Amino acid sequence: MSEGSDVSRAEFCAIACAEVFRGDGEVMASAFGTAPALGARLAKLTFAPDLVLTDGDAALMVGAPALGTPLSALTLESHMPYRKVFDVVWSGRRNLIMMASQIDRDGNQNISAIGDWARPKAQLIGVRGAPGNTINHPTSYWVPNHSTRSFVEQVDVVSGVGYARAAAAGPPATRFHQIRHVVSNLGVFDFETPDHTMRLRSIHPGVSVDEIVEATGFGLVIPAEVPDTRLPTPEELTLIRDVLDPKGLRDREVKG
């Protein structure tokens, strides 16, 4: 058995999400989806201990409890109702992983509607806080179903703002704008290219470059050497399996 061959795809996704928070100090980590929630907690218990996690309701909580821990069992440290969340967003002291129904090569994200906005083919949840989040603090995305339907040439509604759009809007928009990573069930992507278009950063072991190209609706920047998404350390694997997600919620989101 080769090294790491017992690590599941969902566990690589959790590691990739944890890496989004590397280097962060005392900022509010917000994470939507199972792999991001797992990643933020894993980062806090290992290399980003000063992260501040939300309880998913109206408070900041102590430590990094297991996924699915009931609200009543959490130890809270501060009140964080929605109105105060905006104070944090606009102060920039936040690092966020949102989900994306569509994402494009410039890092624009769509959670508003599919098709013509005036009369959409499919109404989604709405832009939510994506415009303000992306323009105020680092934002990353989690896409558990990488396909040509989610990785598209151009999103139908720009909810989260990507690099070209921010640049066009000028310095007030670019000042605090950073799209860090896009993590999908196939690999990790970033915008560390001269024109800030999407680049393949790493591949989850078991996935091929061809598979990723096939599932992406635009031309990715693909470096000559693409590394694998890193292996979890034994300590991280124990934390994921025994401490943070003993019920295996991660396997319901990503198979394999």
Added chain:
Amino acid sequence: MTIGFGGWGSRRKPMAAIRAILRSDLTDLTVVSYGGPDVGLLCAAGKVKKVVFAFVTLDSIPTDPHFRAARQAGAVETMEIDEGMFYLGLLAASQRVPFLPTRAGLGSDVMAHNPSMRTVTSPYDDGEELVAMPALALDAAVVHVNRADASGSGQILGPDPFFDELFLGAAQRRYVTTERLVPTEQFAAEGPIQTMSISRLLTDGVVETPGGAHFTACVPDYSRDEAFQKAYAAAAGDPDSWTAFSRRYLELDEAGYQEARLEPTAAPTGGSR
């Protein structure tokens, strides 16, 4: 008429007031809401001209199928904005200023889809050009709280007061519905001073409506009625189901609704009652 509703998603929505509007001849409404089933019900009933929103969600169900149907049929106009812009719009109206500046919205399609939205250049040395979020002035607002007194002071016992104060502040006519009308002296026994967050300076009328947020969550009094919410969402599936749902729950007065939703066979899709 432009009307705002407190709460957030499927949480602490003034549902008794929504049901009353469904029975009334009010129509052609511009609805301003951190949207949940308030928006969906009014859309399903054809009461809505325009929705001002950042999202419409049922929380445990990602989107409201009735709002979705209205949008996909092109049946409602929309002003879709960032949820922080929404907050600033209510705050501007509350403070009687025409707009508040913000970075939120820059570069996004919120600007493209709201062509009347303007930017403003800072008059100071930084010279930054920011979004000028216009005041969201309301003709009327309704919020639902856990406790209130006869003078219209309100107490929110759940963990998040949301933006209820600002909805009231932004409105000309301001109404509070409450789980329980109590003597003012009782507030202190219910919760600390911070829970007494709706001042009577912000309210014109108060109505006691026990179960008035049902089927949305109104913690700590009750949590969301997930089974009922599922039945509400499923009824969007076809016109016959919606007619049956409406007859059973909505074409009744509030007392009839509260009785119907407690029947053992209520909310057939959920089965958790």
